[in-house]
Amino acid sequence: MDTNLRTKRRKPANKDEASAPEAVAGAPRSVDALRELVLRIGRDEAGLSLGGKAHAVLAWLLERPEEVAVRTITDLATALDVNASTLTRLSTKLGYTGFADFQSVFRDSLAERHRHFYTNQAERLVAGKKQRAHTPVNSGTSPEVEVVVQLAHESIVNVETFLARLSADDLRGAAALLAGAPRVRVHGLRQFSALASFLCYGLGMIRADVGLLDAQGLGVAEGLAQLQPGDVVVVTSVSPYTRSVAEAAKAAAEAGMTVIAITDTLASPLVPPARHAFLIPHDSSFFSNSMGAYLIFCEGLLNLVATHLGKRSLQALSRRERLITALGIETD
Structure with a gap:
């Protein structure tokens, strides 16, 4: 988990943050680090506890990082059927100065992913090739055919999802x-x-x-x-x-x-x-x-x-x- 300290205070982004406390050291600065924190909270290893509702809200947000990056706090609260103040309280509970600070993690993650989309995809492809080289293939099926089979199965999942x-x-x-x-x-x-x-x-x-x-x-x-x-x-x-x-x-x-x-x-x-x-x-x-x-x-x-x-x-x-x-x- 990213434990870099932030020493510079910024001005509150909105009235919900005006009275929020300064973020505690170690607030996750990436979506992956935030997911790791959630796992640690679930294992009671983080020194932090969330109520059942707050935990469900956070899980929903982490399943939709692109939506969190671009939608307003009001839109997200409506989708979750909660008050916007619930999202602000959750953000400060996790160590952020407020929801805008929490949301910036998702925005930064989205921007980073966009910058390196094609190389990230290619890295996954190469990693998959190495894994297939050390994994026995089905009888009568070549590694080359396996590549096409995998893509076909992935497309089927995409079709089923949009349907x-x-x-x-x-x-x-x-x-x-x-x-x-x-x-x-x-x-x-x-x-x-x-x-x-x-x-x-x-x-x-x-x-x-x-x-x-x-x-x-x-x-x-x-x-x-x-x-x-x-x-x-x-x-x-x-x-x-x-x-x-x-x-x-x-x-x-x-x-x-x-x-x-x-x-x-x-x-x-x-x-x-x-x-x-x-x-x-x-x-x-x-x-x-x-x-x-x-x-x-x-x-x-x-x-x-x-x-x-x-x-x-x-x-x-x-x-x-x-x-x-x-x-x-x-x-x-």
């Missing part, structure tokens, strides 16, 4: 918007430009006036300027988030467009401007963000849009087939 929290209302609402909006633009960059292109291609098969927000590379502002209130902008990005995608989502919402977000957690900056936000995990041993669950979700969403369009989607697909035949694009 468990899917909202039927959000699915219906998003499908109706994507079917009925005059124009639809899709925006994703870096790795998620591939997902944006896939979603754009699928929507373009069954309805007109669909495109990438910056298809010609002229700039997001120019793409948004072509839209009107009532048009839909679909944005997608996951941790570590692409700043410009989050800014585009916010700008689109402020300009009157309807935003649909495909992202990972409630802590995502794409969630606040979105009317419908779909949260899909990407936990895996892949050295970058796992895309499997995202592709399955998009296929499902496209099917819902096609169903909502009904005969119009059939007419669009039939017209497309005639053009493919006329141009001789496909071979037998």
Whole structure:
């Protein structure tokens, strides 16, 4: 556990902290250290005791570090069905000057993880390879196949996780918007430009006036300027988030467009401007963000849009087939 002493007092961040005592030496300065403290408290090794309710609240917070990093004390208290003062008291009990000091641990941890996301993922991959080299594999299964099997199993878990929290209302609402909006633009960059292109291609098969927000590379502002209130902008990005995608989502919402977000957690900056936000995990041993669950979700969403369009989607697909035949694009 981090036992560095903090010698400099800071000004209270809010009125809840104004009367809080100075943090005691040794207050954990990382989420891992905080988890370790909780374990020690549970074993009665920390010289500190928490009531059952406080312990449950702390466990809930530690299960959702990204949410704790970005949500307000009021939001978190509402989610926990407790008073905001309960979170302040818990923070000071653990040795922090108040909730803002406690929350800074989660914010610092999130920032650190974002800075080293890809190397951390690769380190896990290499460590897994070393472990497999010393672990007997199943009869008839090579280490190379085991790598693919592991990724497949991890994607299945991601799919099961997002299925468990899917909202039927959000699915219906998003499908109706994507079917009925005059124009639809899709925006994703870096790795998620591939997902944006896939979603754009699928929507373009069954309805007109669909495109990438910056298809010609002229700039997001120019793409948004072509839209009107009532048009839909679909944005997608996951941790570590692409700043410009989050800014585009916010700008689109402020300009009157309807935003649909495909992202990972409630802590995502794409969630606040979105009317419908779909949260899909990407936990895996892949050295970058796992895309499997995202592709399955998009296929499902496209099917819902096609169903909502009904005969119009059939007419669009039939017209497309005639053009493919006329141009001789496909071979037998």
